[in-house]
Amino acid sequence: MDEYFPQIIRQRLGEQRDANNENIDEPTKAAANICGASQTASEAAKGTEPINRKERTVYNEIVRSLEENALQNWSQNRGLWISEHNFMRQYATRQIGAGAEQKVYLHPNGREVVKVNTGTYHGNWLEFFNRLLCHAILFPATKYSTIGFTKVEEIFAVLIQQQFALLTEGAPRSIVEPYLNRHGFIRTKNDDYYNPALGIILEDLHDENVFLLEEQILFIDPVIYFETLDMALKQNVLFRFPFS
Secondary structure (H helix, E strand, O other): OHHHOOHHHHHHHHHOOOOOOOOOOHHHHHHHHHHHHHHHOOOHHHOOOOOOHHHHHHHHHHHHHHHHHHHHHHHHHOOOEOOHHHHHHHHHHHEEEEOOOEEEEEOOOOOEEEEEEOOOOOOOHHHHHHHHHHHHHHOHHHOEEEEEEEEEOOEEEEEEEEEOOOOOOEOOHHHHHHHHHHOOOEEEEOOEEEEOOOOEEEEOOOOOOEEEEOOEEEEOOOEEEEOOHHHOOOOOOOOOOOOO
């Protein structure tokens, strides 16, 4: 069901199909497939492709609830659903941070963090799970894995896990920008970057999301988007799902 993935992910999955690709966790891939199937079966997919933000918003409003219902049913059947009460009973005293889209908790093992993400930065959940898959390809040292699903004050949320490290040295733009330039990304504004060849946008790469550790650049929380027609960038529309 690779048709639900942008080309960069599809290509990588093809290269690794017969290998043990530890960077691509199965729950994330399965969740993306579920969201893709939900969108394909929706009434929204029978229309024309959104060509502006307003049309994209309408499309997302239709498909997002379908994705959430399908993900909740699947996760409950797979033992991946955890009630908000049970999650907070285990993690309420372990919160170590919070941002616009997620709250961060230290895992009981002390080696990983669990992030409760409500998908605020994405119009639909397929975008979110493709973001996680792309993160694993572009920045494998800080990859995420999907470990569960829940609701936070009645809002659907995904539990994602990432290796924990005590990082204190933020990476300045003077280091991040040349590094990304070498990989085909150009800075568009502030700490946002765009790769016209790949059709990928990276945002929020400031020194609280990108760090230095022993001369290695670690991208902790990049927000990744795939170019769509309504963005009106270079017209390198990488991802036109479900319209092909």
